[in-house]
Amino acid sequence: DTGVSQDPRHKITKRGQNVTFRCDPISEHNRLYWYRQTLGQGPEFLTYFQNEAQLEKSRLLSDRFSAERPKGSFSTLEIQRTEQGDSAMYLCASSSLSGRHYNEQFFGPGTRLTVL
C-alpha cells in the first residue's frame, strides 16, 4: 500500500495559464475524490469518480475546471484560464467500497497552486 500520490506538489503559474494536476489513488480503490482547501478553511468537495464514471460535481467546479479518470485508475484535474482565486491546495482522496476500510477516504499530500 503506497498511499495516494499527487503530482506536482507545488505549482506556480501566471493568471490565464492552464494547469493540470495528477492523482494516483491507492491501488484497486473504486472511488476517487477531489477537494480544494484554502487557507484557514476545511477542504471543500469538488467532484468524485466511481471507477471511470464521474458521478457528482460540486457547484464550486466552474466550467474552467475539468476532471477525468480515463481508465478508472489515476485522475487528472485541469484548470483552464487560471485566476488568482484558484490559488489553493488541491487534495485527492480515494476509497474502497469493500473491506475493513469501507468508504474511508485516504488523502494524498495535495498540490499547492499559486496563481500570480
Next chain:
Amino acid sequence: AQSVTQLDSHVSVSEGTPVLLRCNYSSSYSPSLFWYVQHPNKGLQLLLKYTSAATLVKGINGFEAEFKKSETSFHLTKPSAHMSDAAEYFCVVIQGGSQGNLIFGKGTKLSVKP
C-alpha cells in the same frame, strides 16, 4: 443537509493535560462522522470514525470521541496531550446516501505547550 460546526478555532493545552476539541453536527438522519488530523505539510489522516455502532469510538494515538445524539455532538478527547499532537483537527460528516462526499468543519488548531 448535513453540516458540522467546530466550536473552537484554536485550542491551547499544556503537555500532559487533557484535550477536548468540540464538534456539533446537523443531520436529518443518523450520520457517519469522522475526525481527521492535518499536520503541517502532511496529508489528512483519519483519526477515528463513527458509523452507528458503539457510541464511544477509539482512534489512533490515544484519541477517542463520543457520539451523543441528544446533544448532536461528537467531541474529540485525549487524556494526556503530547507535543506531537499539535496540528489542525477537522470534524467531518459524510454526505447523505452512498456518495461519500465529506463535509468538513472549519478546523481547530491544537497547540501544545511544553
